[in-house]
Amino acid sequence: MAMRFTPTEMTPAERALQAEVREFLAAEMPTGDNTPGNDRALGMGAGKNKEFSKKLAERGWVGMAMPKRYGGHDRNAVDRFIVVEELLRAGAPVGYHWVSDRQTASVILKFGTDDQKERFIPPICRGELGFSIGMSEPDSGSDLASVSTRATRAEGGWLLNGTKIWTSGAHENDWFVVLCRTSPMEDGNKHQGLSQLLVDLNSEGLEKNGIPFLDGSPGFNEVVFNDVFVPDENVVGELGMGWAQNTTEMAYERGGPDRWLSAYGVVEELMRHHAGTSLEDRAAEVLGWATARFFGLHNMSFTVARMIDTGQAPSIEAALVKEMGTRFEQDVLLRLLEFVEEEPDPGSMLLYQRLLAKAILTGPSFTIRGGTVEVLRSVASKGLRA
């Protein structure tokens, strides 16, 4: 069996970083604020707050693992894990820099040209450049290699035509990485001829149409390209190697604390709401079940980060954690309903009620976004065989 989850633990320096982030967040996001409109976020589905992203960047907590020479901090995956875990725990507004920090900077560092590294990584590390993900299309979801957005040759670059969909944050972000076809499919081999392009979301010919999310919030978009010009210098890595690069990019998305903390805020606020009254046994049992699982998932996710830093490639482990973590996020909500008596109301005067309502309404997406659990199971089961 190819699984290698070995427990790890924090060094004193890592503990100190964790304490520092906690202190920062306690000051930035005082708990107990019950004002509607000020709600803490539920995990990575967080709102965008450019000021907040910049403040974090000033602390050195955006693009941590990027090299100093590109404005990064030469830290590692564990340090990023510690920071991100605390941010998500607190429900911090990480939306603006989230994708840039989690995956785009890494993709550019790994595959990009020197010029691209100079242009994009420093502003990402300053918290000043928000990226979206341009993968899904109306006819291409899980079967991503079937994308039909195409780039055709033009003087000094490419002309992009097609439609991306479900593009989170495209209405507020600056750029996105677009997976598209740069040469026609040959012999039915859809994994060849795909490329990744860096595209300015404010390009001429690019149209953004908002799609309301289930809870009514903005965030989802359709992005239509009508002859959008993309200069040659914005092709990431090697032309035609987009599929392999994209697969690497998706691996950065997995196994992190964003895959099991989405419902955490509901649990914490529920406890805050109940402070001072003793929980019934039934509630204590559910809380204990959830807390124990948080403990287990924290340790697994932490180990995945440590494995990255020790040069292992924990792609199977990460897929296992994501698959189970996202199902757990949904299970938590169901189990809370075993003892929460009030009917959920998105406009409630109580913070935990608003969060619970939001979590129920957005919950189905936990096991879909970034690759469905069904697809993850296929990935993971291949690893079990080896």
Next chain:
Amino acid sequence: MTATDPTTDPGMVDELLVDSAYRLFAGVCSFEAVQKAEADGWAPAIWDAVAEAGFAWIGVPDTAGGSGGTLADACAVLLAAGTHAAPIPLAETGILGGWLLAGAGLTVPDGPVSVVPGATGDSLSATLNGDGSVALAGIAARVPWARRADRIAALVGTADGPRVVSIPGGSGAVRPGTNLAGEPRDDVDLTGVTVPADSVGVPAADATADNLRLRGALSRVMLMAGALEAMSRLTVEYTEQRQQFGRPVARFQAVQQHLVWGAQDAAITKMAAQVAARDASRDFAGATFQIASARTIAEGCASTATRWAHQAHGAMGMTQEYALHHLSRRLWSWRQEWAAPNEWATRVGRMAESAGADNLFPLITG
């Protein structure tokens, strides 16, 4: 706390020792040997091999007749034992019974020891006599391998405070019982049995009833972690070999779901078990949350993983002639041992409740 120096950090496991434990169990716990142990109620060859290597007494100080080593070492050996469904009272002899006896200054025998787990149905009571002997009454319920134990250790309350009694094997009336895996879990009626003063001791300061229960729970966590890992591996192998519709059944997505979920159950249980063992070995009093959490995780995973594993095996998993039942029946037993319904989850929940909203995450992340 950070592991740095393996010679002084009691959280570090002696890897050489663990490797040799795996080798030994793999050698002696053959399918036939485990099968025969159930029929006979005792596996002398397995016990002798394990005893000779000293594995039963790891975590019990050598000065008290043990093999030395840490609680983390003992737990790692239990995990190995769980992997091979070793049908012997390993935890009872070492980190449960042996620990109680050694801490009370009593002799740790060189044969198997059991311990009174205080299971449902237990009615054991004790009276301290003027000469220091202890008169017992009532039933010690669900005592593992009581019929074979050289000594049964019990932590009892008396008017003069708690005492550890070392009850000689064969005392009282044994009503044989078994767990779902056919391992002896005997009720012993100890009414009228008097334990002489030289077999009665004052428990060590940390040998409280609650710490015994935590240790019992930790022992089952380690065994379950081992069994879950072995069960996941067995199921992956079987579904690769078993062909239907012209291909291995592991190629079917519905079966892959069972494999992946079973592997996750195994992985999270082992992770939680190893963290709990490491932390308990360093500072037992500070590891209550980890042990209770690991126990909660293991119990749930034992229930779900046995379902997935059996489903993926089809009828083959339902016969005593195939090894799956050595693991699944133990998991069904261990998930209820040293536990009342919801006990451990509720305990974690109470700890979370008293930590409060602000300190819940620090509790989770240690």
